[in-house]
Amino acid sequence: MSRAQPEQSVVVLAALGEAREGMDMVTTRSLVSGRGQHQGDHHPERSAALFGIRSAPDMPAVDRSAVASTLSRLKIARPRVHAMVAPVAQPICANVAAALGIDISMTIDADEVRPMADSSGALLINLGMLDPARRAGALSMVASGRPFVLDPVKVDRVPARLKFARELLAHGPLVVKGNPAEMAALGPIPAGCLAVTTSAVDRLAVSGADGDRLVYLANGTSMMARVIATGCTAGVLIAAMCAIEADPLLAAIAAISLFNVSAETAAVGSAGPGTFAIHLIDALGAADPYDIASRLRSAEAPLDPTLYVVMGPDVADPVRLAREAAAGGATLIQWRDKDGATSEQVAAVRALVAASPVPVVVNDRADVALAAGAAGVHIGHGDLDPAAARAIVGPSAIVGLTVHTLDEAAAADGTSIDYASVGGVFATGSKHNPHPPIGIEGFQRIAARLRRARSGLPVVAIAGIDAERARALGAAGADGVAVMSAVTRAALPREAAAAVKAAFREGRS
Numbered sequence: 241m242s243r244a245q246p247e248q249s250v251v252v253l254a255a256l257g258e259a260r261e262g263m264d265m266v267t268t269r270s271l272v273s274g275r276g277q278h279q280g281d282h283h284p285e286r287s288a289a290l291f292g293i294r295s296a297p298d299m300p301a302v303d304r305s306a307v308a309s310t311l312s313r314l315k316i317a318r319p320r321v322h323a324m325v326a327p328v329a330q331p332i333c334a335n336v337a338a339a340l341g342i343d344i345s346m347t348i349d350a351d352e353v354r355p356m357a358d359s360s361g362a363l364l365i366n367l368g369m370l371d372p373a374r375r376a377g378a379l380s381m382v383a384s385g386r387p388f389v390l391d392p393v394k395v396d397r398v399p400a401r402l403k404f405a406r407e408l409l410a411h412g413p414l415v416v417k418g419n420p421a422e423m424a425a426l427g428p429i430p431a432g433c434l435a436v437t438t439s440a441v442d443r444l445a446v447s448g449a450d451g452d453r454l455v456y457l458a459n460g461t462s463m464m465a466r467v468i469a470t471g472c473t474a475g476v477l478i479a480a481m482c483a484i485e486a487d488p489l490l491a492a493i494a495a496i497s498l499f500n501v502s503a504e505t506a507a508v509g510s511a512g513p514g515t516f517a518i519h520l521i522d523a524l525g526a527a528d529p530y531d532i533a534s535r536l537r538s539a540e541a542p543l544d545p546t547l548y549v550v551m552g553p554d555v556a557d558p559v560r561l562a563r564e565a566a567a568g569g570a571t572l573i574q575w576r577d578k579d580g581a582t583s584e585q586v587a588a589v590r591a592l593v594a595a596s597p598v599p600v601v602v603n604d605r606a607d608v609a610l611a612a613g614a615a616g617v618h619i620g621h622g623d624l625d626p627a628a629a630r631a632i633v634g635p636s637a638i639v640g641l642t643v644h645t646l647d648e649a650a651a652a653d654g655t656s657i658d659y660a661s662v663g664g665v666f667a668t669g670s671k672h673n674p675h676p677p678i679g680i681e682g683f684q685r686i687a688a689r690l691r692r693a694r695s696g697l698p699v700v701a702i703a704g705i706d707a708e709r710a711r712a713l714g715a716a717g718a719d720g721v722a723v724m725s726a727v728t729r730a731a732l733p734r735e736a737a738a739a740v741k742a743a744f745r746e747g748r749s
Contacts, residue, residue, distance in 0.1 A: 304533040310485050310494040311529035315341040319483035320360040323476050324348055324377055326368035329469035332517065333476050339525035342480045350376040357384035361483025364475045365408060366391040370401055378408060387414040389479045391472065396425035396627075396656065414488050417475055419635050421627075421656040427693060434488040436478070436496070438471060440636040441539050444492055445696065453489055458539040459500035466513040467520070474499050497536045502527050504535075543599070543638055544571040545659050545700045545720030547741045549727050550603075552576040558588065559595040565727050566598045568737030571720070574618055576603035586611045601640060606632035616640065618661070621648055626655040642702070644675045649689040659698040661722055662686045665713070666704025668724070677704070680716050687717060707743040714747025 320343045325333055330346055337344035345356045350373070357363055363386050365378045382388060390413040392405040402425055409416070409426065416429055417436040429435040429445075437443040444455045464470045477499050481491035506519035549570045555561050562573050573596050575589050585605060589612035592600045599615035602608050606617040606629045616638025617629050624632075629639050641657045643649050644664075652660060664675065665683050678686065687699040701713045702722040710721045721744050730736035 304536065306490060307494050307497060307536060308529040308533035310481065310490055311498055311532055313484050314480065317484045318343055319362070319480045321362055321364065321476060321479045321483060322346070322353065322356045322360040322381065323364040323366070323479065324374060324381065325364070325366040325469070325472045329366070329368060329472035332469050333473050335521050336473050336524055337476060339521050340480070342476070344476065348374050348377040350380040353377045353380040354384060357381045357386050360386055362386060362414070362479040363388035364391065364479040365389070366393060366472050366475055367395065367401055367405060368393040368472060370404065375404060382408060382411040387482055389413060389415040389417060389475055389482065391475045392416065392418045392422050392426050394422065396421040402426070414482055415478055415492060417478060420658070421630060421635060425654050425656070427654060428695060434492055436492055442496055444489060446489055455489065455493060456539045457493065457496055457500070458537040459497060459504060459535070461503050461507040463507045463510065463513065463516045464503050467517045498524070498527060498532050501532045501535045543658050543698065545698045546571045546744065547737060548572040548574065548700055548720055548722040549737065550574040550576055550722055550724045551728050553580055553588065555728055559591050561728060561733055562592050562596045564733040565737045566596060568734035569741035570727070570737050571598055573598060573600045574603055575600060578604070582608060589614050599638060601638055609633050609637070616658070618642070626657050630656050643686055643690065646686055646689050649686050652690060653693040659700060660690050661700045661702045663701060664703025665701045666709060668704040680712060683713065683718070684716055707739045710740045710744040711747040714744040
C-alpha cells in the first residue's frame with residue numbers, strides 16, 4: 241500500500257493522550273452516493289497540497305469507541321484465520337498474526353485447506369502467487385462457506401488471474417481489497433460486499449438496502465511501500481477483524497487503522513526499511529486500542545469534481561486565478577497547454593501546485609504532472625491510454641478521461657480512471673471540438689453507460705457551462721461540472737465560481 245507521509249496528508253484529529261472515557265466521534269465520509277445526493281462541500285482552507293487530502297471535521301461521524309471496542313476484542317477472541325498468501329509474504333503475515341494473538345494457518349494443499357477453512361472464523365485469499373495448487377486451494381476455501389476476504393493482486397496485469405478473481409468474486413466475498421488499478425480491472429463489486437481501495441487515502445465503500453456507506457482513512461507512512469507484503473498483512477488483519485465483528489465496514493476500519501497507525505509509530509524510530517519491519521511488529525504487538533482509535537484520521541475524498549476549473553497559458557495570472565477560483569468553491573484545477581515547452585509547463589504547474597489549496601491535474605502531459613508534483617493527469621482519446629498514464633503518475637495519483645461517445649464510454653470499461661469528463665455538452669468557443677454538442681440527454685446516456693461498469697465513477701459534464709446550465713446538469717445527475725471561460729474570463733472569478741457551484745448544488749438537491 242503506497243502511502244503519503246503523515247505530515248503531508250491531513251491534520252491529526254486528536255492528541256495521542258486523549259482520554260478513553262467520552263471519546264470524541266471520528267469524522268468520516270459516510271453517505272448515500274446516489275445520483276441525487278450531495279457528495280459534501282469542499283473546505284479549501286483545510287486542504288493539503290498532496291493529492292488534495294482533506295480532514296473532514298463536519299461530516300457524519302463514526303464512533304471512535306466502536307473502533308476501540310472492536311480492537312479490544314481481538315486479543316481476547318484469538319480469532320482463527322486461514323490465509324492463502326505468496327511464500328514471500330508468509331513470514332511477515334505469520335509474525336504480525338502471532339504478535340496480535342491471531343491463530344493463523346497458511347497451507348495451500350486443497351485436502352488440508354478445507355478442514356482449516358471449516359474451523360476458521362474468516363479466510364484470506366490473496367492472489368500474489370497463483371499456481372495450480374493455489375487455485376485448487378482457493379476453490380476449496382470458498383467451498384467451505386466461511387466469510388472470506390479477496391485480495392486480487394495484479395489482476396490488472398494478468399488476464400488469467402483476472403478471470404480467476406472474477407470466479408472467486410461470484411462466490412460472494414465479504415471484503416475485496418486492492419489498489420486502484422486492481423479494483424478498476426476487477427469491475428463492479430456486488431452489493432453488500434465491502435470494497436477497500438488502498439492508496440494514499442484508503443477508500444472503504446459498501447452498498448446495501450439502506451444506501452451506500454463510504455469512508456476514507458488517511459493514516460499510514462511511505463515506509464510501508466518499502467517493505468514487502470504490507471498489503472498482504474493488512475488483508476490478514478481485515479480477515480481477523482471480520483471473524484469477530486459482524487459489520488465488515490467497522491471490522492475493516494478497525495483493522496486498517498490498527499495497521500496504519502502502528503506503522504506511523506514504527507516509522508518514527510526506524511533508520512530504514514529493515515528496522516521499520518521489526519518496529520512494525522513491535523508496534524502492533526504493543527498497540528493500545530484506545531490509542532489507535534484516538535489517532536485514527538479520516539478525510540474527504542481526495543477527488544471532489546464538483547467544480548472543475550480548466551485554465552491555460554492564455555490566463556494572465558494563473559496562480560491568482562487558481563486561488564480566486566478555489567476561494568469561490570472550485571474543487572479541482574486543470575492546467576491545459578497544448579503547445580508550451582516542457583520546461584515552461586513544469587514551471588507553471590509547480591507554481592499552481594504550490595499556490596492552489598485544491599488538487600491540480602495536467603491535461604495530456606503525464607510527464608509534466610509527475611515532474612511538477614501535480615495530483616494527476618487528464619487524458620483524452622488519442623492521448624496516452626489510462627494504463628500508460630497510470631504507470632507514469634503512479635497508483636495514488638488522479639487519472640481522468642474525456643469521453644465523447646457511447647463507444648468511448650464502453651472502451652473505458654476496466655480502465656483505472658478516477659473520473660470521466662463527458663462532453664462537449666454544449667457548444668463552446670474555449671477549444672475546438674470536432675464532435676457536435678451532445679446536450680443534456682446525450683450526457684445522461686453516456687454517464688449511464690460509464691456507470692454500468694463502475695457505479696461509483698464520478699462523471700463530470702464539460703463544455704459551454706454557465707450557472708444555469710450547471711443547475712440543469714446537477715439535476716440530470718452529473719457529479720460535477722468543468723468550466724473554463726465562465727470563471728477564467730469573469731471579471732470576478734471568485735464570485736463567478738461561487739455562482740456556478742451554488743447553481744449546480746441547487747440542481748443536485
